[in-house]
Amino acid sequence: MGVGKRKKAPITRDGSKSNSLSSKKTKEIINKFHQLLKRRNITTDEKVQRQIDEEIESLGGMQAYQHASTLGQSATRGGDSSHVFIAWLQELRVREKLQRGDKMSLLEIGALKPDNYSNQRSFIDTELIDLRSNHPDIVEQDFLQRPLPASDLHCKDAISASLVLNFVPTPTDRGLFLLRLNTFLKHHGYLFMVLPAPCVTNSRYLTRDRFVQMLQSVGFTLLREKIGDANKGARLAYWLLQKAGQVDIDKQEYGKKKVLKQGSNLNNFCILL
Ligand SMILES: C[S@@+](CC[C@H](N)C(=O)[O-])C[C@H]1O[C@@H](n2cnc3c(N)ncnc32)[C@H](O)[C@@H]1O
CATH class of the missing domain: 3.40.50.150 (Vaccinia Virus protein VP39)
Structure with missing residues (x-):
């Protein structure tokens, strides 16, 4: 079912990703991404959009966001x-x-x-x-x-x-x-x-x-x-x-x-x- 069935390699294969982010740091990253994505969605100014995209990339892109979210649901943090x-x-x-x-x-x-x-x-x-x-x-x-x-x-x-x-x-x-x-x-x-x-x-x-x-x-x-x-x-x-x-x-x-x-x-x- 569905469009664009692109399957990707598991994120966990990326050895550069640390699994040791603190719970506080994890929440900070998730919140930061939510703020950026919200601003990205509101603005129609292409220059601002590019700046936000660069900021998202500098934080590690959506991969980093999902990594933080995955840690957020780890068993040690409530599952x-x-x-x-x-x-x-x-x-x-x-x-x-x-x-x-x-x-x-x-x-x-x-x-x-x-x-x-x-x-x-x-x-x-x-x-x-x-x-x-x-x-x-x-x-x-x-x-x-x-x-x-x-x-x-x-x-x-x-x-x-x-x-x-x-x-x-x-x-x-x-x-x-x-x-x-x-x-x-x-x-x-x-x-x-x-x-x-x-x-x-x-x-x-x-x-x-x-x-x-x-x-x-x-x-x-x-x-x-x-x-x-x-x-x-x-x-x-x-x-x-x-x-x-x-x-x-x-x-x-x-x-x-x-x-x-x-x-x-x-x-x-x-x-x-
Ligand atoms: C905070 S994570 C939640 C992950 C997990 N379900 C949990 O409960 O912890 C949000 C996930 O929803 C995905 N997502 C957001 N909007 C979506 C949409 N319209 N369709 C499919 N996935 C979406 C994001 O890419 C992200 O991986």
Whole structure:
């Protein structure tokens, strides 16, 4: 499936990459990249774009960003988020409900590593995509450009979008991303979504309730939720949703930015449908 199936050598083969970045340094690199990519996306000035591109290159390019993100999900730093998804699937007894010999098809969007679900191979078949592939098993593909499924048979039983939506540069594309999640899932399919918790706890334009309402309006029902408490060092928010309802978007409500919180230390994370 998909355009531009370019497979690349694993990033881990690059001996020059150190695995010993501190947790603080890792976060700094990731934040710096997010800031640069955001600025790159906003500006239409070609000179500024070139300067930002040079700055990104001087930091080691997207490879360095992905390397930092991979370290961020290493087991010593809490591991990747797939264990939360698997635990929820177990609670819902999804494996037991599969027909004998059947597997659940899973699309992992933004798959930095090829093996997040390798322990679950007996009941999960994965398709892994990322804007930039680190490994031959990860197809290089922009989810926003992924060709639409020809029929329901080509849709997935589950999609994981862990720390990807916050990477999508514009509020409108984030809305499109949510709609596409619905398009690529079978009816009753599962959506596992992870965001940095401040996207919904500390944004001027988005609250947890509004995010869940938006997901409902693109056809999802909330099954599980876990929102990290920043005061206790938990930085992520996790949701498990199921494609169950109709797409019914209130454009008046969700089509334009609405200030929901006032304050100087808030972020501007926003989604428009
Ligand atoms: C912060 S990393 C998250 C990796 C991993 N899923 C995790 O939870 O730690 C974000 C990844 O999403 C990828 N990504 C961002 N936008 C994407 C898109 N539109 N389609 C596919 N991958 C995307 C980036 O290239 C990057 O590798």
